Amino acid sequence: MSYAPSEEQRMVIESLRKFLDAEIEPAFRAHGEGFIAKEQMKRWIQGLSEFGLINAPHEERWGGLGMDWLTHLMVFEEVVYSSLDIAIPGMINTVGAELLHRFASQEIKERYLPSLISGEQFIAIGISEPDVGSDVAGVRTRAVRDGDHWVINGEKTWITNGAYSDVLICTCRTDDNEVSHILVDRADHGYEVVDIQKMALNGQSTAQVFLTDVRVPVSNTIGEVGAGIRNTLMVFELARCHMAMWGIGIARRAMDEAIAYSQNRVQHGKPIAGHQLVAEKIATMATKIDAGRLLAHRAITMVQEGIRADKECSMAKWYGTELAVDATRDALQIHGGNGVTREFIVERLVREAIICPIPDGTTEIQKLLIARSLTGIDAFR
Numbered sequence: 001m002s003y004a005p006s007e008e009q010r011m012v013i014e015s016l017r018k019f020l021d022a023e024i025e026p027a028f029r030a031h032g033e034g035f036i037a038k039e040q041m042k043r044w045i046q047g048l049s050e051f052g053l054i055n056a057p058h059e060e061r062w063g064g065l066g067m068d069w070l071t072h073l074m075v076f077e078e079v080v081y082s083s084l085d086i087a088i089p090g091m092i093n094t095v096g097a098e099l100l101h102r103f104a105s106q107e108i109k110e111r112y113l114p115s116l117i118s119g120e121q122f123i124a125i126g127i128s129e130p131d132v133g134s135d136v137a138g139v140r141t142r143a144v145r146d147g148d149h150w151v152i153n154g155e156k157t158w159i160t161n162g163a164y165s166d167v168l169i170c171t172c173r174t175d176d177n178e179v180s181h182i183l184v185d186r187a188d189h190g191y192e193v194v195d196i197q198k199m200a201l202n203g204q205s206t207a208q209v210f211l212t213d214v215r216v217p218v219s220n221t222i223g224e225v226g227a228g229i230r231n232t233l234m235v236f237e238l239a240r241c242h243m244a245m246w247g248i249g250i251a252r253r254a255m256d257e258a259i260a261y262s263q264n265r266v267q268h269g270k271p272i273a274g275h276q277l278v279a280e281k282i283a284t285m286a287t288k289i290d291a292g293r294l295l296a297h298r299a300i301t302m303v304q305e306g307i308r309a310d311k312e313c314s315m316a317k318w319y320g321t322e323l324a325v326d327a328t329r330d331a332l333q334i335h336g337g338n339g340v341t342r343e344f345i346v347e348r349l350v351r352e353a354i355i356c357p358i359p360d361g362t363t364e365i366q367k368l369l370i371a372r373s374l375t376g377i378d379a380f381r
């Protein structure tokens, strides 16, 4: 096992970083924190797909680069470092495309995979509802069979890519005891979307989705009827590795900003980096970031190898996202008063970091999952 990136991975990351520094980051900074229109987001995502943002791990016949998931995660961390707003839609397309790749019919794969993998279309994954958060098995959105169609009624909330979405994977209750995934093509079967304003990450879309008598062919069912919860676990494994990188990318950026600031800011006759309590913060950030990255890389490697990794993915998600909260707080502290102004990026990073421990299972839920897999005793029943 090697802990050093391969020559190929190093080259991918180096060329991506040049592109991010030259094209994406200046444009994103000039845009500010307001909502990024779909066409603009599409251009950025498609540009980044040249470097593997969505397509790295997917098969070449669908437009993928046929690389491994670990390389993809490295690419993802690098994009987060420059802009989490731009990385997130790419993550949802990556995970959504993998859901279709594993469970959808050949016809659906042919229709959607190439455009999702290239970033031409956006997918959203709708599990959460106003009364369904941590307890995903409680889904209430109903799909009732009517001949060759499902008729869907319900409301989803917190749906990433909601406003951008061309396609929604809707988690529905198809029977009292069944949860199933149904693909809803927005052009064929419209649904209403209302964006949610948050404390940060308003460049990309997080939305409420309203489905009223939406008629969808039964052939749009993804996977077997009733397999929704089981298949969601696969989505969670991949998503949690990406979520870990939300935290690690943000924390790494905060650390680099803090290092640069502490080398230049002079107090008590020397750069503040030379004061031991500041140095301790930087050493702690660096060590936790590396530890978090190792956890995430282990988890994605196990997923890649088809080894059950729910415990490892939960560890990576919990640790990677919580370390971002601590690291950004310390980075802001190192900036002193300047840290709370909009002149310095750390202020934005703090607001982004505090969101990370919530999606795809909160820190509390990850801890319960880890303990369950160790003790065999289920906190949820």
Ligand SMILES: Cc1cc2nc3c(=O)[nH]c(=O)nc-3n(C[C@H](O)[C@H](O)[C@H](O)COP(=O)(O)OP(=O)(O)OC[C@H]3O[C@@H](n4cnc5c(N)ncnc54)[C@H](O)[C@@H]3O)c2cc1C
Residues within 6 Å of the ligand: 125, 126, 127, 128, 132, 133, 134, 135, 157, 158, 159, 160, 161, 206, 355, 358, 359, 360, 361, 362, 363, 364, 365, 368, 379, 380
């Ligand atoms: C930016 C963002 C993007 C998101 N994107 C998506 C998306 O694309 N698709 C989607 O379906 N959802 C998405 N979500 C929803 C997200 O998955 C949920 O917010 C999350 O699962 C928590 O659910 P909740 O907000 O309803 O909180 P709740 O489940 O109501 O939890 C509230 C608090 O109670 C705690 N809690 C709950 N149950 C327990 C328990 N058994 N033991 C101990 N503590 C508990 C939680 O940890 C939390 O602190 C997104 C959320 C955010 C913020």
